[in-house]
Structures are given as C-alpha cells and as structure tokens.
Amino acid sequence: MTAPATQLFARHALLPDGWRNDVLLAWDGDGNLTAVVADTAPGSAALAGVDTVQYALPGMVNLHSHSFQRALGGRTEVAGDSQDSFWTWRELMYRFARNITPDHIEAIAAQLFSECLRHGYTSVCEFHYVQRRPDGAFYDRPAETAERVIAAARLAGIGVTMLPVLYSYSGFGDIALKPEQQRFRTDVHDVLRVVEALAPLRDGQTEVGVAPHSLRAASPSHINELLAALPAGRPVHVHIAEQQAEVRQSLDFSGRRPVQWLFDQVPVDARWCLVHATHLVPEEVQAIAASGAVAGLCPTTEANLGDGLFPLEQFLAAGGRFGIGSDSHVSRSPVEELRWLEYGQRLQHQRRNIAVSSEQRRVGDFLWQRALQGGAQAAGRPVGALAPGRRADLIVLDDAHPDLDDGAPELDAVLGSFIFNGNDNLVRDVLVGGRWVVRNGQHVAQQAIAARFKQTMAELREFQ
Numbered sequence: 001m002t003a004p005a006t007q008l009f010a011r012h013a014l015l016p017d018g019w020r021n022d023v024l025l026a027w028d029g030d031g032n033l034t035a036v037v038a039d040t041a042p043g044s045a046a047l048a049g050v051d052t053v054q055y056a057l058p059g060m061v062n063l064h065s066h067s068f069q070r071a072l073g074g075r076t077e078v079a080g081d082s083q084d085s086f087w088t089w090r091e092l093m094y095r096f097a098r099n100i101t102p103d104h105i106e107a108i109a110a111q112l113f114s115e116c117l118r119h120g121y122t123s124v125c126e127f128h129y130v131q132r133r134p135d136g137a138f139y140d141r142p143a144e145t146a147e148r149v150i151a152a153a154r155l156a157g158i159g160v161t162m163l164p165v166l167y168s169y170s171g172f173g174d175i176a177l178k179p180e181q182q183r184f185r186t187d188v189h190d191v192l193r194v195v196e197a198l199a200p201l202r203d204g205q206t207e208v209g210v211a212p213h214s215l216r217a218a219s220p221s222h223i224n225e226l227l228a229a230l231p232a233g234r235p236v237h238v239h240i241a242e243q244q245a246e247v248r249q250s251l252d253f254s255g256r257r258p259v260q261w262l263f264d265q266v267p268v269d270a271r272w273c274l275v276h277a278t279h280l281v282p283e284e285v286q287a288i289a290a291s292g293a294v295a296g297l298c299p300t301t302e303a304n305l306g307d308g309l310f311p312l313e314q315f316l317a318a319g320g321r322f323g324i325g326s327d328s329h330v331s332r333s334p335v336e337e338l339r340w341l342e343y344g345q346r347l348q349h350q351r352r353n354i355a356v357s358s359e360q361r362r363v364g365d366f367l368w369q370r371a372l373q374g375g376a377q378a379a380g381r382p383v384g385a386l387a388p389g390r391r392a393d394l395i396v397l398d399d400a401h402p403d404l405d406d407g408a409p410e411l412d413a414v415l416g417s418f419i420f421n422g423n424d425n426l427v428r429d430v431l432v433g434g435r436w437v438v439r440n441g442q443h444v445a446q447q448a449i450a451a452r453f454k455q456t457m458a459e460l461r462e463f464q
Contacts, residue, residue: 006434007050008394009040012411014057016385018365019411023056027392031204031433036386054399055414057368058386059122059430060334061375064237064275064296064325066127067109067149071457072096073330085243085306094180096460097130102139102148104456105130109152111453112329114443117158119333120427122393123375123383124158125325127211127237127275129165129184131194136182142190143197150201155445157437159391161379162201163211163237164194166218166226172253174219184213188226195230204391205433207380209235209271215250215258220265227266235271235380237296238262241284242276242307259284268293273378275325278308285311289318294374299340301327309344313354323374335419338367342420364415396429398441 006027013023013036020038024046027033040046072093080088100108109126116124126149132138141147146162153160167184170177177185186194191210198208210230212218215238227236241247241258250258259280262268270292277288277295288295297310305328315322324337331337342363345354353363360366376384383391397404401424403417418426430438437444 008056008431009042009047009050009052010056010396011042011052011054012056012414013038013386014368014415016369016387019414023386024050025056025386025392025394027434029434031392031435032382033386033388033390033392036388053396053429055397055404056386056394057397057415058372058384059393059395059432060120060368060371061323061379061384062116062121062124062325062334063273063294063323063375063378064127064298064327065112065124066129066328067112067124067152068097068100068105068130069093069327070112070329070332071100071104071108071460072328085245091180097183098134098180099460100130102145104460105145106148106152107449107452107456109149110155110449112332113153113156113158114446114449115332116326117156117430117432117438118427118441118443119335119425120395120430121326121332121334122159122391122395122430122432123161123379123381124153125161125163125235125237125273125379126153127163127165127239129167129186129211129213131164131186131190132183134183136185138190141197143194146194146198147201150198150206154205156443156449157432157435159205159379159381159383159393159432161207161209161235161381162198163209163235164191164198165211165213166191166222167213168222169217169219171216172249188222188229191226192229207235209237209380211237214239214246215262216246220262223266233271233380235273235378237273237275237378239275240277241279242302244279244308247279257281257284259287263287263291270294270377271380273323275327276302276307276310278302278310280311282314285314285320286318289315289320292321294378295320295322296325296378297322297337297341298325298327299337299344300331301329303340303344304328304330309348310341312341312345313349316355316357321374321377322370323378324371333425334371335425338364338371338419342367362412362416364417364419367419368415392431392434394431395427396431397426398428401426
C-alpha cells in the first residue's frame with residue numbers, strides 16, 4: 001500500500017452535519033481521524049505541504065457480502081426449464097461452491113474488494129458460510145477460509161467485519177442439511193471456535209461478529225445459545241423474510257411470519273442487522289424500527305433474484321435504520337444500490353423523491369448519510385463519518401468530471417449528481433485507515449489482483 005500522509009485539505013467535505021468548506025483532516029499512524037476542522041483559512045501555515053482536494057466524503061459501508069459469489073456474476077442469467085427464482089439460482093450457487101478452494105476464495109475476494117474500493121465502499125461485512133472442505137470436513141485450521149477472506153481484505157486495503165455463519169439445517173423444523181450444503185455446516189461450537197481463532201486478527205481494520213444464516217438454517221434455541229457465548233457488543237447479522245416462499249414456510253411451521261417469530265424467540269437489539277427483510281407486515285416494520293436494529297438492504301441482488309421490494313417509506317416513517325450491501329455482487333457500486341433503492345420505491349408508489357425526511361429534502365444526501373449511519377452500526381466499527389475517533393476512511397470525487405463543477409460548486413447538487421446522474425464512476429481516490437488504496441481511479445494492486453482472479457476463474461471453469 002502507498003505510505004500514508006497524515007493530513008488532507010478538502011475545499012468541500014461531507015461532515016455529519018452536512019457539507020462544510022475548507023476542512024482540514026488529520027489522522028494518526030493507526031488510521032484514526034484525530035482532527036476535522038472546518039473553515040480553515042486556505043492560505044494558513046497549517047496547510048503547508050498538505051494535499052488539497054475539492055470533494056471528500058466518508059466511504060460507504062457494504063454491510064452484506066458473500067464474496068465468493070462475485071465469481072458467479074453474469075453466469076446465471078440463462079433461463080431453466082421451469083420458472084426461475086431465488087431457489088433455482090441457489091441450486092446453481094451450490095454447484096459452484098462445491099469446487100471452490102481456499103486459494104480461490106482469497107483470489108475472488110481480493111478482486112471483489114478492489115472493485116468495491118474503486119466505486120466508493122471502504123468497509124465490508126462478510127457473511128461467511130463456505131467454511132468446510134468439499135467432503136464436509138473442517139480444514140486443519142477451522143478458520144482457514146475466513147482467514148483467507150481477511151487476508152484478501154488486507155491485501156486490497158478494505159476494512160472488514162467477518163461474520164462466521166451458523167448453518168445447521170436446510171429448512172424450518174430442523175430439517176437435515178442436503179449433501180450440497182455440507183460445506184456450510186456449522187453448529188454453535190463450530191462458530192465460536194472460528195470466532196476464537198480469529199480473535200488475534202481483530203484490529204482497527206478488522207472486527208469479528210456472527211451470523212445465524214436464517215431461521216431456516218439456525219433454530220432460535222441455537223441462536224440464543226450463540227448470543228449468550230458471544231463477547232458483548234459484537235455484530236449479529238441474519239437473513240430474514242427475503243422471499244415469499246420463506247414467509248409461507250415460516251407460517252406453516254410456526255404460525256408466525258419470520259420477523260414475528262424471530263422477535264418472539266430472540267432478543268433483537270441495535271447490534272443486529274436484519275438482511276433483506278423484504279416481506280413485512282406493518283407490525284414487523286414497527287418492531288424492527290423500535291428495536292434499533294439495522295435493515296440490511298441489497299437492491300441489486302434483490303432485483304436480480306426477483307425477491308421483491310422493501311417497504312422503505314413505511315420503515316423510515318417509523319424511524320427505522322438501514323444500510324446497503326452488494327450481497328451476490330452483480331453490482332459493486334454503492335451508487336447503484338442507493339439509486340435502485342430509491343427507484344424501486346418510485347416504481348412501487350408512482351411518485352418521486354421518496355427517501356427524504358423533514359430535515360433533509362435532498363434525496364442523494366439523505367441516502368448517503370443514512371446508509372453510512374446504518375452501515376457503521378451494522379459493521380460494529382468506528383466508520384461512516386468524518387469525525388475525530390472514526391477511521392480515516394474517505395473517498396475523493398473527480399472534480400474534473402463535467403458533472404462536478406470545480407469552479408463554483410453547488411454543494412446541494414453534488415450527491416444528487418453522484419448518485420442519480422449517469423453511469424460514470426466519479427470516485428477518483430480512496431483513503432482507508434489513513435492509506436491511499438485507490439489513486440486516479442486505479443487500485444494500487446489492481447494488476448496483480450486481477451491476474452490472480454483470472455487464473456482462478458480459468459481453474460474453476462475446468463469443473464463446469
């Protein structure tokens with residue numbers, strides 16, 4: 001990685017209270033912001049030798065990732081003999097996962113993370129469930145594959161929250177796993193063993209939580225057992241209510257919808273991230289918002305898999321918190337996730353400019369700031385804002401682009417242009433933990449990472 005500077009001067013920076021001018025940012029050798037000072041005189045002695053940029057804003061948190069699925073992108077867009085759905089896609093994913101090795105996992109994750117960084121993500125939450133050998137046995141080191149993903153994050157320079165998955169059953173009612181799911185099999189003891197093995201890797205760039213896969217794959221009793229043994233304050237993520245079929249299965253088994261059943265059985269609070277939560281009734285919307293949990297929304301994957309649309313307007317009205325993730329990685333851009341989060345609501349309600357509040361009427365500003373807040377909470381790391389004590393994670397926009405006027409900027413329109421105007425990537429430079437990992441649109445290790453990814457894909461094609 002490029003050796004860090006310790007200061008940066010931004011003519012315009014997005015701070016927690018909005019855009020501010022002439023902002024001096026400073027960070028320490030551990031990658032934490034130590035000072036963020038607005039209205040610094042451009043000609044002051046404090047700026048001697050300090051690089052100047054026009055637009056700086058906090059990097060986005062990608063709160064839901066299955067990194068190995070990056071290698072499936074574009075390869076499942078062929079219709080089968082029956083109506084395709086999430087469930088038919090899942091069978092294709094299982095077949096792909098059968099042959100992937102730890103080396104492949106690391107190479108794919110590094111490629112994914114470099115792409116995420118180039119588009120403005122600076123943190124990722126890895127919902128990690130490929131943990132065993134193809135024959136179902138654990139590797140000699142139980143945390144082998146999780147360690148490989150963390151190694152890829154460190155190579156690429158992205159912050160990571162590793163979430164080893166509890167995955168014990170194939171359906172509601174503790175139904176035994178299918179043969180193709182044996183690589184994912186874990187019980188509470190297995191997950192805690194991985195969490196313990198990863199403890200030495202926890203630092204400013206790395207956190208470790210857990211992820212009960214879903215109520216289909218983890219029983220409420222086991223989830224409670226896992227929570228009781230987990231160190232306090234660690235993040236907890238779960239897939240829930242992603243598809244209508246899942247809701248029907250939950251009703252048939254328990255008499256309750258998935259979110260209702262979860263809240264009846266498990267103490268859900270602010271350390272939780274409920275991923276997707278697509279199909280909710282009003283009472284569930286209210287329950288999630290009141291709990292302080294984050295709704296983890298992945299609009300491009302939810303669209304790609306035909307899941308449905310999250311009730312965003314009702315959730316926001318209830319005071320709900322949300323963040324965004326790229327999940328299966330058909331897109332690696334936070335701009336696209338946020339754009340389609342808003343556009344899905346516009347199509348559903350046949351209105352415009354829905355993701356706003358009484359305090360913030362600019363859709364782009366509302367989406368970016370709220371997704372930062374929810375993403376930071378879900379990651380369990382001090383990210384998501386340019387403020388002292390947070391990580392020095394930021395992106396610099398390309399002020400030379402025609403959509404960003406570097407002469408007389410209209411700050412009210414910057415995020416609107418960034419998110420809703422065209423498809424050019426306006427991210428020029430990216431700083432993570434006080435180190436520049438993207439310069440002029442190029443990742444600092446892009447060529448080596450891409451070469452390894454291409455070799456991995458060639459090897460995997462041999463098994464198809």
